[in-house]
Amino acid sequence: MKAIPRSLIIPGHPDFEKLNDIGLEVVRRAGGTIGLIQWFPKMLRDAVDEVVDTPRTRRRSYDELEKTEKTYLGTKIEILTRAKLDLPKGRLDFVIQNCDVDLKFTIGGNWMIPTEAVGHVCLLAAIDEPKSQCFLGLIVAHPANLTSGANRDAKRTVAATGFQEIHWLLNGVPCPQNFWRTLPSNLVDAVFTGKTGNDRIVTLFSGVLDRPVARRIIEEAGGEQRDFMRRIRSDAKRGARDRLLQEGVLLLQGNYDADLIKSLGLPETSPSEFISHRVISEAERAICASYGRSVPAALSS
Known part of the structure; x- marks a missing residue:
């Protein structure tokens, strides 16, 4: 304009x-x-x-x-x-x-x-x-x-x-930005070429750290799933949340994890948004533990 x-x-x-x-x-x-x-x-x-x-x-x-x-x-x-x-x-x-x-x-x-x-x-x-x-x-x-x-x-x-x-x-x-336009094209391609909904969501949240992500974006990344939000729940170690944790990445929800998000110094995240964060220090591990969120020590280095 x-x-x-x-x-x-x-x-x-x-x-x-x-x-x-x-x-x-x-x-x-x-x-x-x-x-x-x-x-x-x-x-x-x-x-x-x-x-x-x-x-x-x-x-x-x-x-x-x-x-x-x-x-x-x-x-x-x-x-x-x-x-x-x-x-x-x-x-x-x-x-x-x-x-x-x-x-x-x-x-x-x-x-x-x-x-x-x-x-x-x-x-x-x-x-x-x-x-x-x-x-x-x-x-x-x-x-x-x-x-x-x-x-x-x-x-x-x-x-x-x-x-x-x-x-x-x-x-x-x-005016809100087009979320996908703000990401590198190779990351967008990696998300949408994932074989499963879980694969796509893991790629998204491991590639977009410390930034609130709207529910609609998760739906788009998850593909044609009847219950796309199931992809980000723990699911016998197969869900995206558990797979991300194995990489040292916490997946937090703006409503339930509001206090932890604030304690980690992450951007404000609305109740309908999610944010991922890679735990990289003992101090952050201690903060997470105080909220009942355990991150294995081997993944924090």
């Missing part, structure tokens, strides 16, 4: 009243500003990751999607937004405050505006992957706010000067 200029949509601007009213309604329906911040970034992250589908495709970025998948992703975000905000469909994607509104999504830094949306309000959604930020704004797609050239589908983009005409609801708000 390019540097965002200061918005000109302030009281006195001819589009201010309309965009402000629609923006307030969007925020209200999302549960207020806090509700919007809690919902919108995660919704975008999950929607993108589900289409990229790293576990089955080995792809890790939006750029690797086919054109049809990118189109579907925009439609998916439109549907999820309509459902969350409980908005009726109109001639365009939604009706908000008796106004037809079209939703446009991009990761590429600009939005494609179709001819049917020109002159109407557009709800602009975006992710900046390198900066892990997301954006949500409103613009009236006046011809003056759009580029003069169009692609072969007659779609235009927001002009450089048009970025000043966006009324921002969220501007550069932190």
